[in-house]
Amino acid sequence: MWKQIRLLTSIQTCNIYGRNESRYSRDHLKRSSNEASFLAQVMNFVFIGIASALIAAAFSFSGIVESIPVLAYFLASVVIMVFTIMQAGDTLYQLGTFELMLTMPVRQEAVITSRFLYMYVTNFIWGAVIMVPAMIVCAFTLKPGVIFYMDCIIGIIVMPFIPMVIGSLVGALVKSKTARMRHGKVISAIMTILFVIPAMILWMAFNRMVGQGSNGSIRQVAQLIDIWSGRLYPFAQWFGRAVSDGNPLYLLPAIAVSIGLFYVMAQILKRNYLKICMAVNSKTASKNYKLGTLDQSSVLKSLVAREWRHYVSSSVYISGTLMLYVLTMVLALALLFLGPKTVEEFTGIYAVDGAFPFLVGFFMSATPLTIATFSMEGRQWWVLQSLPVRNRDIINSKLIISLMVSAPFYAATMVIGCLAIRPGLIGGIAWIILTAAYILFNTVLALKLNMKYPKLDWEDENKAMRNNTSTMVIMLLSLLTILFPAVITMIFKAYADVIMLALAVILLSAAAVLHGSVIKKSLMCIR
Amino acid sequence: MVLSIRNLTKSYEGSRPAVADLNLNVEAGDIYGFIGSNGAGKTTTIKCVVGIHDFDAGEIEINGISVREDPLKCKADIAYIPDNPDLFGYLTGIQYLNFICDIYGISKEERENRIAEEAEAFEITRALGDLISSYSHGMRQRLAIISALIHEPRLIIMDEPFVGLDPEASLLLKNKMRQVCDAGGAIFFSTHVLDVAEKLCNKVAIIKDGRLIADGSMEELTKGETLENRFMEVVGHVETD
Numbered sequence: 001m002w003k004q005i006r007l008l009t010s011i012q013t014c015n016i017y018g019r020n021e022s023r024y025s026r027d028h029l030k031r032s033s034n035e036a037s038f039l040a041q042v043m044n045f046v047f048i049g050i051a052s053a054l055i056a057a058a059f060s061f062s063g064i065v066e067s068i069p070v071l072a073y074f075l076a077s078v079v080i081m082v083f084t085i086m087q088a089g090d091t092l093y094q095l096g097t098f099e100l101m102l103t104m105p106v107r108q109e110a111v112i113t114s115r116f117l118y119m120y121v122t123n124f125i126w127g128a129v130i131m132v133p134a135m136i137v138c139a140f141t142l143k144p145g146v147i148f149y150m151d152c153i154i155g156i157i158v159m160p161f162i163p164m165v166i167g168s169l170v171g172a173l174v175k176s177k178t179a180r181m182r183h184g185k186v187i188s189a190i191m192t193i194l195f196v197i198p199a200m201i202l203w204m205a206f207n208r209m210v211g212q213g214s215n216g217s218i219r220q221v222a223q224l225i226d227i228w229s230g231r232l233y234p235f236a237q238w239f240g241r242a243v244s245d246g247n248p249l250y251l252l253p254a255i256a257v258s259i260g261l262f263y264v265m266a267q268i269l270k271r272n273y274l275k276i277c278m279a280v281n282s283k284t285a286s287k288n289y290k291l292g293t294l295d296q297s298s299v300l301k302s303l304v305a306r307e308w309r310h311y312v313s314s315s316v317y318i319s320g321t322l323m324l325y326v327l328t329m330v331l332a333l334a335l336l337f338l339g340p341k342t343v344e345e346f347t348g349i350y351a352v353d354g355a356f357p358f359l360v361g362f363f364m365s366a367t368p369l370t371i372a373t374f375s376m377e378g379r380q381w382w383v384l385q386s387l388p389v390r391n392r393d394i395i396n397s398k399l400i401i402s403l404m405v406s407a408p409f410y411a412a413t414m415v416i417g418c419l420a421i422r423p424g425l426i427g428g429i430a431w432i433i434l435t436a437a438y439i440l441f442n443t444v445l446a447l448k449l450n451m452k453y454p455k456l457d458w459e460d461e462n463k464a465m466r467n468n469t470s471t472m473v474i475m476l477l478s479l480l481t482i483l484f485p486a487v488i489t490m491i492f493k494a495y496a497d498v499i500m501l502a503l504a505v506i507l508l509s510a511a512a513v514l515h516g517s518v519i520k521k522s523l524m525c526i527r
Numbered sequence: 528m529v530l531s532i533r534n535l536t537k538s539y540e541g542s543r544p545a546v547a548d549l550n551l552n553v554e555a556g557d558i559y560g561f562i563g564s565n566g567a568g569k570t571t572t573i574k575c576v577v578g579i580h581d582f583d584a585g586e587i588e589i590n591g592i593s594v595r596e597d598p599l600k601c602k603a604d605i606a607y608i609p610d611n612p613d614l615f616g617y618l619t620g621i622q623y624l625n626f627i628c629d630i631y632g633i634s635k636e637e638r639e640n641r642i643a644e645e646a647e648a649f650e651i652t653r654a655l656g657d658l659i660s661s662y663s664h665g666m667r668q669r670l671a672i673i674s675a676l677i678h679e680p681r682l683i684i685m686d687e688p689f690v691g692l693d694p695e696a697s698l699l700l701k702n703k704m705r706q707v708c709d710a711g712g713a714i715f716f717s718t719h720v721l722d723v724a725e726k727l728c729n730k731v732a733i734i735k736d737g738r739l740i741a742d743g744s745m746e747e748l749t750k751g752e753t754l755e756n757r758f759m760e761v762v763g764h765v766e767t768d
Contacts, residue, residue: 283657285658285661286657287657289619289621291643294635296629296638306626309617378613390599524581
């Protein structure tokens, strides 16, 4: 049994972050795409680690260093729980490879444990990225003894278990309920957005309070964390006590509950694993179709309809692209109802009314649908490649659907934003044209980038959407193309409208040139 | 000549040629079997013909038109069925077929008749309203076959078409293949099942390590022996009793 667990776990973990594929792939394009994804992931970790260290440093300077371990433990646990809920269907309850395993002399418990351990490894990395920098800052301030480090190591190792067990069970429940719903993917995406947007707003508020740097505001945050973690998740407080009092006995409840919960989950899964896997991966099939009349459409219209169905069939694709659109609308609504001053105070964005078109430009163009449009085709890409369809039509259908999805959010955001800030007729026109130009330019640019770095060979669509080189590149490029003109506009306020219109003309021309080049490119290079 | 492959060479980056200097002709009325061991280069050749892969050298013509010069015209005349048809799982069967009809410009009346006829023949009419992701492998294969037949192509290219098909559907496909050929079309398919190839094909080509090592009519190639024995002989695995 242990040998089987070790074997199955090592088979899965050897390709963590695509390392095995990078190592052995002879395809130069695939290898460089994998390497770029890996680099993007490492950068992600570095940014999160720095953010964690900075927040811990702010706490340390305010003299409430004892709150750092509680906060780090609590945040890492929440992140791991959310990731587990999202991952559970594709990792823990993946049916395809489980059926393959069933044909071999492998114990079911070994398969379940190895999958859980694989999830543990990925979650442990996330936990460590959040907790280790914070604990280093803590150690610098407290200059503790050996027991502190021992408590930290035990705490970081134990921490992922409880949120993983809870996340696995909640994930199974959510996935099995939505799997058979007709619009399950859309519902799942809306649920994700509804969960993430308030979390992002709270996170922004939290950062703002910490960023203000006053002892009072940070103390308020620390108090809130103490109260909420005490109510919701006492393990974080116990970890804090273990670390600050140098008493490892406080870690015992977390260890005991982890073992207990894992045992309970193992018992549930042992008896119901196949049933859960089938429920999570089930599809509705009524088998009562009666042929009726069919509509005929043009090739482009038919391709656009297919793109739309493809888009709404993936909750990962929807939530990954709509998140920033919704956030932009929330920003516009906040400007309308709370006013620019309050929004500035809350978000910490300087001169939010003047920066509005650039903010909208960035948020609405940083994650266009085209960012993963080829990657999301996956192994079905051969269908389009073998059909008598012009490259131009395939590319245009992808651009059209991306613009169609962003259009209502763009229109609503601009109307609300203009009503809130009232930039005047010329100013309003300049804003509308500039933001539209940003969206158009980045939609085409993202498509070109995804043509260059496609990721077609995937089992889990998260890999196509999130571990995507084009996503990282477009985010960085958007930031650069927006930051520089935004600063110039702020400096030369009197000519802001002219600068914005000139910039829009440049972006639209660049988009046209880029479009001309992508439609001429052979789609055979995408593999 | 429905399909003409001349001196086809295709390499994948950093490896030896998957297909080297391959020549092959498929004429109207042919059921042409393409056989070889795993990794011999069958799928690579097929993917070059259907326009999924580009190739390094040589020429491929479909009905006298180069696939490099006018790929759309060539693709309009052919149909391709891969070994493991990953179809758009997010579409229902009928949406997929309707989409394929739109691509090939099939009129409303024609598509309704053809879909009804083929779906009935392959017994998947009642499942057409379900998502393809809910289909079994065999059902997907049936849908892929229907989508290939729907625009009445002159050349059907299939990669291991009988894998996953039940005996009924398999027999139906064989009959369809003969019908296409009788109507002046041609079939080019790869297979491991030598018995099927022997019974069905009038021409066969054997590929080994990317090179064509034998081709011709079934009679010429087998010379009174079974195809299995002849295959083992030419690929260098002669069985001794």
